Amino acid sequence: MPEGAFFVIMVTKIVVVFGLMLLSVSYLTWLERKVIGDIQVRLGPMRVGPHGLLQPIADAIKLLFKEEIVPQAADRTLYLLAPAIALVPAFISFAVIPFGDQVRFFGQTIDLVITDVNIGLLYVFGVASLGVYGIVLGGWASNNKYALLGGLRSSAQMISYELSLGLSVIGVVMLSQSLSLVEIVGAQTRMWFILLQPVGFLIFLICAVAEVNRAPFDLPEAETELVAGFHVEYSSMKFAMYFMAEYANMITVSAMTTTLFLGGWRGPWLPPVVWFLIKLYLLIFLFIWLRGTLPRFRYDQLMRFGWKVLLPVALANIVVTAVFVALR
Amino acid sequence: MIWLIPVIPLAGSLVVGLIGRRMPRMLVAVIACGAATCSLMLSAMSFARLLLLPVEGRQLRASLGSWIASGDFSVSFGFLFDPLSAIMALVVCGVGLLIHIYSIGYMTEDRDYPRFFALLNLFLAEMLILVLADNYLLLFVGWEGVGLCSYLLIGFWFERPAAASAGTKAFLVNRIGDGAIVVGLIWMILLFGSLDFRSVLMDAPTVLAYGSVTASILTLLLFIGATGKSAQLPLYVWLPDAMEGPTPVSALIHAATMVTAGVYLIARSAPLFQLAPLSLDIVAWIGGLTALYAASIALVQTDIKRIIAYSTISQLGYMFLGLGVGAYAAGVFHLMTHAFFKALLFLSAGSVIHALAGEQDMRRMGGLRKYLRVTAWSFLVGALANAGIVPFAGFWSKDEILAAAYASGHWPLWAIGCLTALGTGLYMFRLYFLTFEGRSRLDAHTLGHIHEAPWSMRLPLVLLALGSATVGFVGVPPGSGRLQQFLGQVFPVSAHEVAIEPSVEAVLAVTALAMAIGGIVVAYRYYLVDPHRPETLAARYPTLYRTLFHKYWIDELYDAAVVRPTVNAARTLSEVFDARMVDGTVNGVAALVNRIGSLLRRLQTGQVPAYVLSIVVGAVVLLGYLAFSG
Amino acid sequence: MEWLMFVPLAAMALITATLVIVLRNPVYCALSLVGTFFALSGIYLLLQAQFIAVIQVIVYAGAIMVLFLFVVMLLDLGHERPLWLQRDRPRLLIGVGAVVLLLLELVIPVGSWTARVPQGSSTSELMGGVGNTQLVGRLLFTEFLVPFEITSVILLIAIIGAMVLARR
Amino acid sequence: MTATVPLSAYLILSAALFVIGVAGVLIRRNVLVIFMAIELMLNAVNLTFVAFARFLRSMDGQIIVLFVMAVAAAEVAVGLAIIIALYRNKESANVDEINLLKG
Structure with a gap:
C-alpha cells in the first residue's frame, strides 16, 4: 500500500469514526431523555422537531451561546483545562476498537479499525485511567466544597473499580491469548466470550457502569447530596464537554463490552458494522435502563461492594479460568 | 538410595528430639528403632547390589550436590558405598539396631527417654556419614558429629558431676586428635587440591614419594587423630571415664562403632600409609604397646564396665597392630568381630548392672549365673570370643593379625600380641568368674530384687551371642576368607605381605591359643579355686599392684x-x-x-x-x- | 526520524520535571509530574518497550499520581514560599552545588561507557515476531518467577501497611 | 531499524532527570513534593534500564523496570499513608517542622 493512500485512508477513518461518535453522543442525550421518559410514563422532548428529534441541536446552540462563568476563587488554568482533559480520553480510546471486518474499497483492503495495536487492551485501560483527571481536577479547581467532594469520591471510586475492571478481562485475555482487540474478536469466531466468561462479563459490566459514573454509581454527581458534584460550578460549553465526555465514555465502554464479550462485529446475515451497532446500542439501552430503574448506592456501600465483592469474585474467576485454560 | 542410609536416622533424630516429649514412649521407641531398621535394610540392599557388580567395579556412589566450591577446589556432599564402607555400614547399623532395641528395656525408667533415643539416632546418622562419606571433609563432619554425640551421651546423666566431667574430658582429649586431623586435611588440600578419596588416593603415589617425610608427617597427623578417637596411647585416657554414660552408649559408641572410626580412617587411607613405612611402624608399635598396656591395667580393676573398657582399648590396639603391619583386611576383620563380642560383653554387663540396680563393683557380685542365665551364657560366649578361643569370632581375626605381624618380620610385636593374649584370657575370665561363678557376695536385700532382664534386652544378647560365635567364619581360612577377598580390592597389596607356610601359621595359632587358655586356667585357679591367692600376690608385689591399680598413674x-x-x-x-x-x-x-x-x-x-x-x-x-x- | 521524536519528548520531560520542583502549588507539581511520565512513556515507545510504556501510563499516571492528587486535595496544602525567599540559604547553596556536581559526574562517564557497550543477542527481530508483551511475560514467569512472586508479597504488605498507618 | 539516537543521549536525559529529582528533594519543603521528586528519580533510573535493555538487546532491563514500578506503587501507598498519619499529628506537611528523629 503506498504511503499516500495509507495516509488518506487513516485520516478518513479517523474523521468518519469521530464524526459518527460526536453525532451519536448528541443523539444519545435525546435517546436517553426519550427512554427515561417512557420508563417514567411520560413523553420526553416533543417540541423541537418531530418527536423532539432536533432537540440536541437546540441544546447545542443554547450551550454555545451561554455565558462563561469562572468562579472568582477558582484556579483559573485548571478550571478551564479540566473539561478538555475529561473529554479527550473518552474519544481517543475508540481508536483501537474494531467495528467491522475488512472491506475492499477502491482496490484497497481496509481494516475497519483505526489502528490495530498489539497491546490494544492495555491502551484502552491506560487511556481510561486518565479519564479521572478531568473530574478530579475540575472538582478541585472549582474551589467549591461540593465539587471537591465529588472529585475525591470520583478518584477513589475509579481507582477501586478499575482494579476489578482490569481483573475481569484477564479471563478473556487468557482465552484469546492476545491483547489486540482485533485478535480478541477473531478468537470469538466459534463462541462469544460471554458464554465462557459469564462472571467476567458481569463484573466488567458493573465496573464499566462505575467507571463512567452512571447510575447507580453516579456518586461524583449525586444531585441529591452533592448538588451535581464536580461540575456544579461549570456552565455553557465546558459543562457540555463534561456531558459529552460522559456519553462518549458510555459509547466506548459499550463498544469495549461488545468487543470483549459479545463477539464484536460478528453475526450472521447482516453486515458486520450493523451487528456492531446493534450490540452497541443494546448495551447503551441497558445503561439507560439501569439509570431509570435503580437507586443510587451509598458511598460506603459502593466501596465495600467494590473491594469485598467484585475484587474477590474477579480473582476467583481468574483462578477458575486459569485452571480451565491449563487443563484444555 | 545410599544417601538415605544416614538421612533416615537423622530425620528420626529430629522427629524424636523435637516432638518426642509429647509422644507416648512406645512411639518414640518405634520411630527410633524403625529408623535404625530402615538404615540396616538399605545397607543390606546396597550390599546385595554391590555383590552383584563385577569385582573390579564394586562401588556405588551418590552425590547430593556441591557443598563448597571455591575456584578449583570443591567438596561435594557425596556418598561412597564400597566394600569397606559396606562392612562398616552393616556393622554400625546391625549392632546399632540391636542396641536400640536393648535400650528400650534398659532406659525404660529414665525420664529423658526421648532425648536418649534422639541422640542415639543422631549418633547413628553421624557414624553412617563418617563411614559412607566419599571425601575427607564429609568424613570429618561425621567424625566431629560422633564426637559430639559421644560427649552428649557420656554426659547423658549430666546431673552427676562425674558424668559431666567425663564428657568434658572425652571432648577435650578428642580435640587434640581432631586438631591434628584438621592440619592434615589442610595440608592434603595443599598437596592434592582435593579431599575426594578417589583423587587423593589415586594421586598419592604420584604426588608423594615412597618413604618421604611429607608422606610420613601427613599420615602421622591422621594417625594422631585416630589415636584420639580410638583411644590409643597416649590419648586413651578418656575412654575408661566414658563408662559414666549409660551402658548401651558404652556398648554402641565406646566399643562397637565410634572408637573404631580411627581404624576405619587408617584403613581408608591405606594407599597413603602404604607410602610411609615409618608411619606404619609407628602405628603397629603404638597398637601393640597399647594392647599390652591396657590389658595389664585391666587385670586389677574392679569395676566391670571399666575392665571391659580397658579390654576395648587393648583390642583396638590389636587392630592398629594389624593395620601397622599392612594387614588392613585383618584389622577391619577384627574390627567387625570385636564389634559383636564387645557389644555383647557391654550389654551383658549392662544386664547385670540393671539386675543389681546399678551395682558395678564386682567385689560385691559372684554366683550370678543362677539368677541371670541368659546373661551369663551370653557373657561367657563374649568372653571366649574376646579371649580368642577357637572357634569363636575373636580367635580368627586375632590369629590373622598375629600371623601377619609375624610374617611381616615384626616378631617382637608378635610376642607382645601373644603376651597380651595371655593377659586377655586372664582378665576376661577373672571378670567372668568373679561375677557369675563362685559364692555370692551380694547382700540379702539386693538378692531379693534380682531379676533377669526383659525380652527387649535379652533378644539383642542372644543375637549378639550367636554373632560372636559365628561371625568369625566369614574370615576362614585365614588370609583368603570371603571377607578378605571382598575387601581385597580396596586395599593395596602390602609390601610386608609375605606368603606364610600353613604349618607355621598353625604353630602360631596354637601358640596364641595356648597363651589365652593359659590365662583362663590361671584365672580359674586364682579366682575360683583359691580366691585368696590374688591378695597374697598383691601383697608380695605392692609396687606393681599399685602401679597397675592406679593405671600407671x-x-x-x-x-x-x-x-x-x-x-x-x-x-x-x-x-x-x-x-x-x-x-x-x-x-x-x-x-x-x-x-x-x-x-x-x-x-x-x-x-x-x-x-x-x-x-x-x-x-x-x-x-x-x-x-x-x- | 528518531531524533524527531526524541528531542521533543526529551524536552517535554526535562521541562515538566523542572516544573515539578519549581512550581509552588502541589497540584500543579503533580500534574507536571504526570506530564513527565507521559514524555517518558513516549520515550519508552521509542525504545521499543511498548508494554512498559503502557504500564507506565496505567500505573504511574493512572494510579500513583491519582493517589497523590487525592492526598494533596485531601490535606489541602497551601502554597510554599518561593525558593529564593526561603530561610537556610547555606544549605540551599550546598544543595545546588552538589546537584550540579552530580549532574557532571553522571554525564561525563557516559561517553566512555557507551563506546564499550557490548551487543547482546538480538531481540529486535524477536520483538517483531513474538511481540514485546509476550517476551516480557515469558521472562517474568520463567526466569524471574521468584522475584515476581516476592513482588506480589511486597504489594500485599504495602496494602496492609498503608491501611494500618492511615486508619485513625 | 537502526537506532539513530545513541545510548548516550538517553543516559544523559536520564541523568538530567535524576539530578532534577535530587534537586527537588533538597530544595523543597513540602513532603508531598519531595515524594514526587523521589518518584522522578525512580523514573530516571527506569529510563536507564529501558535504554540499556534496548541497546544491549536484552529484556532483563524491562523486567527490572516492572519490578521497580511495583515497588514504587507499594512505596507510594505506604508513604502517603505515613504522610497522612503525620499530617494528623503535626497539621503540617513541611519537612522543616517534622523532626521526630531528633537525637
Whole structure:
C-alpha cells in the first residue's frame, strides 16, 4: 500500500469514526431523555422537531451561546483545562476498537479499525485511567466544597473499580491469548466470550457502569447530596464537554463490552458494522435502563461492594479460568 | 538410595528430639528403632547390589550436590558405598539396631527417654556419614558429629558431676586428635587440591614419594587423630571415664562403632600409609604397646564396665597392630568381630548392672549365673570370643593379625600380641568368674530384687551371642576368607605381605591359643579355686599392684603435667588479663563511644532535608571518585 | 526520524520535571509530574518497550499520581514560599552545588561507557515476531518467577501497611 | 531499524532527570513534593534500564523496570499513608517542622 493512500485512508477513518461518535453522543442525550421518559410514563422532548428529534441541536446552540462563568476563587488554568482533559480520553480510546471486518474499497483492503495495536487492551485501560483527571481536577479547581467532594469520591471510586475492571478481562485475555482487540474478536469466531466468561462479563459490566459514573454509581454527581458534584460550578460549553465526555465514555465502554464479550462485529446475515451497532446500542439501552430503574448506592456501600465483592469474585474467576485454560 | 542410609536416622533424630516429649514412649521407641531398621535394610540392599557388580567395579556412589566450591577446589556432599564402607555400614547399623532395641528395656525408667533415643539416632546418622562419606571433609563432619554425640551421651546423666566431667574430658582429649586431623586435611588440600578419596588416593603415589617425610608427617597427623578417637596411647585416657554414660552408649559408641572410626580412617587411607613405612611402624608399635598396656591395667580393676573398657582399648590396639603391619583386611576383620563380642560383653554387663540396680563393683557380685542365665551364657560366649578361643569370632581375626605381624618380620610385636593374649584370657575370665561363678557376695536385700532382664534386652544378647560365635567364619581360612577377598580390592597389596607356610601359621595359632587358655586356667585357679591367692600376690608385689591399680598413674601424670598448669594459667589470665586488659578495653571503648556519641548527637537534627543533603554530598563524593578515577 | 521524536519528548520531560520542583502549588507539581511520565512513556515507545510504556501510563499516571492528587486535595496544602525567599540559604547553596556536581559526574562517564557497550543477542527481530508483551511475560514467569512472586508479597504488605498507618 | 539516537543521549536525559529529582528533594519543603521528586528519580533510573535493555538487546532491563514500578506503587501507598498519619499529628506537611528523629 503506498504511503499516500495509507495516509488518506487513516485520516478518513479517523474523521468518519469521530464524526459518527460526536453525532451519536448528541443523539444519545435525546435517546436517553426519550427512554427515561417512557420508563417514567411520560413523553420526553416533543417540541423541537418531530418527536423532539432536533432537540440536541437546540441544546447545542443554547450551550454555545451561554455565558462563561469562572468562579472568582477558582484556579483559573485548571478550571478551564479540566473539561478538555475529561473529554479527550473518552474519544481517543475508540481508536483501537474494531467495528467491522475488512472491506475492499477502491482496490484497497481496509481494516475497519483505526489502528490495530498489539497491546490494544492495555491502551484502552491506560487511556481510561486518565479519564479521572478531568473530574478530579475540575472538582478541585472549582474551589467549591461540593465539587471537591465529588472529585475525591470520583478518584477513589475509579481507582477501586478499575482494579476489578482490569481483573475481569484477564479471563478473556487468557482465552484469546492476545491483547489486540482485533485478535480478541477473531478468537470469538466459534463462541462469544460471554458464554465462557459469564462472571467476567458481569463484573466488567458493573465496573464499566462505575467507571463512567452512571447510575447507580453516579456518586461524583449525586444531585441529591452533592448538588451535581464536580461540575456544579461549570456552565455553557465546558459543562457540555463534561456531558459529552460522559456519553462518549458510555459509547466506548459499550463498544469495549461488545468487543470483549459479545463477539464484536460478528453475526450472521447482516453486515458486520450493523451487528456492531446493534450490540452497541443494546448495551447503551441497558445503561439507560439501569439509570431509570435503580437507586443510587451509598458511598460506603459502593466501596465495600467494590473491594469485598467484585475484587474477590474477579480473582476467583481468574483462578477458575486459569485452571480451565491449563487443563484444555 | 545410599544417601538415605544416614538421612533416615537423622530425620528420626529430629522427629524424636523435637516432638518426642509429647509422644507416648512406645512411639518414640518405634520411630527410633524403625529408623535404625530402615538404615540396616538399605545397607543390606546396597550390599546385595554391590555383590552383584563385577569385582573390579564394586562401588556405588551418590552425590547430593556441591557443598563448597571455591575456584578449583570443591567438596561435594557425596556418598561412597564400597566394600569397606559396606562392612562398616552393616556393622554400625546391625549392632546399632540391636542396641536400640536393648535400650528400650534398659532406659525404660529414665525420664529423658526421648532425648536418649534422639541422640542415639543422631549418633547413628553421624557414624553412617563418617563411614559412607566419599571425601575427607564429609568424613570429618561425621567424625566431629560422633564426637559430639559421644560427649552428649557420656554426659547423658549430666546431673552427676562425674558424668559431666567425663564428657568434658572425652571432648577435650578428642580435640587434640581432631586438631591434628584438621592440619592434615589442610595440608592434603595443599598437596592434592582435593579431599575426594578417589583423587587423593589415586594421586598419592604420584604426588608423594615412597618413604618421604611429607608422606610420613601427613599420615602421622591422621594417625594422631585416630589415636584420639580410638583411644590409643597416649590419648586413651578418656575412654575408661566414658563408662559414666549409660551402658548401651558404652556398648554402641565406646566399643562397637565410634572408637573404631580411627581404624576405619587408617584403613581408608591405606594407599597413603602404604607410602610411609615409618608411619606404619609407628602405628603397629603404638597398637601393640597399647594392647599390652591396657590389658595389664585391666587385670586389677574392679569395676566391670571399666575392665571391659580397658579390654576395648587393648583390642583396638590389636587392630592398629594389624593395620601397622599392612594387614588392613585383618584389622577391619577384627574390627567387625570385636564389634559383636564387645557389644555383647557391654550389654551383658549392662544386664547385670540393671539386675543389681546399678551395682558395678564386682567385689560385691559372684554366683550370678543362677539368677541371670541368659546373661551369663551370653557373657561367657563374649568372653571366649574376646579371649580368642577357637572357634569363636575373636580367635580368627586375632590369629590373622598375629600371623601377619609375624610374617611381616615384626616378631617382637608378635610376642607382645601373644603376651597380651595371655593377659586377655586372664582378665576376661577373672571378670567372668568373679561375677557369675563362685559364692555370692551380694547382700540379702539386693538378692531379693534380682531379676533377669526383659525380652527387649535379652533378644539383642542372644543375637549378639550367636554373632560372636559365628561371625568369625566369614574370615576362614585365614588370609583368603570371603571377607578378605571382598575387601581385597580396596586395599593395596602390602609390601610386608609375605606368603606364610600353613604349618607355621598353625604353630602360631596354637601358640596364641595356648597363651589365652593359659590365662583362663590361671584365672580359674586364682579366682575360683583359691580366691585368696590374688591378695597374697598383691601383697608380695605392692609396687606393681599399685602401679597397675592406679593405671600407671597416667591420669595423675596428665593432671600434673597438662591439666593443672592449664587451669592455673587460665586462672591467672582470668584474674589479671581478663579483669584489667579485656574489661578495661571493653569499658574504655564503651566510654569512648559514649563520649563520641554525645558529640555526634548534635549532628542529629531530626530534620530530613539535612539528612538528605548529607546523603547527596556523600553520593557526589563517591560518584566523583568512581567517575574520575576511571 | 528518531531524533524527531526524541528531542521533543526529551524536552517535554526535562521541562515538566523542572516544573515539578519549581512550581509552588502541589497540584500543579503533580500534574507536571504526570506530564513527565507521559514524555517518558513516549520515550519508552521509542525504545521499543511498548508494554512498559503502557504500564507506565496505567500505573504511574493512572494510579500513583491519582493517589497523590487525592492526598494533596485531601490535606489541602497551601502554597510554599518561593525558593529564593526561603530561610537556610547555606544549605540551599550546598544543595545546588552538589546537584550540579552530580549532574557532571553522571554525564561525563557516559561517553566512555557507551563506546564499550557490548551487543547482546538480538531481540529486535524477536520483538517483531513474538511481540514485546509476550517476551516480557515469558521472562517474568520463567526466569524471574521468584522475584515476581516476592513482588506480589511486597504489594500485599504495602496494602496492609498503608491501611494500618492511615486508619485513625 | 537502526537506532539513530545513541545510548548516550538517553543516559544523559536520564541523568538530567535524576539530578532534577535530587534537586527537588533538597530544595523543597513540602513532603508531598519531595515524594514526587523521589518518584522522578525512580523514573530516571527506569529510563536507564529501558535504554540499556534496548541497546544491549536484552529484556532483563524491562523486567527490572516492572519490578521497580511495583515497588514504587507499594512505596507510594505506604508513604502517603505515613504522610497522612503525620499530617494528623503535626497539621503540617513541611519537612522543616517534622523532626521526630531528633537525637
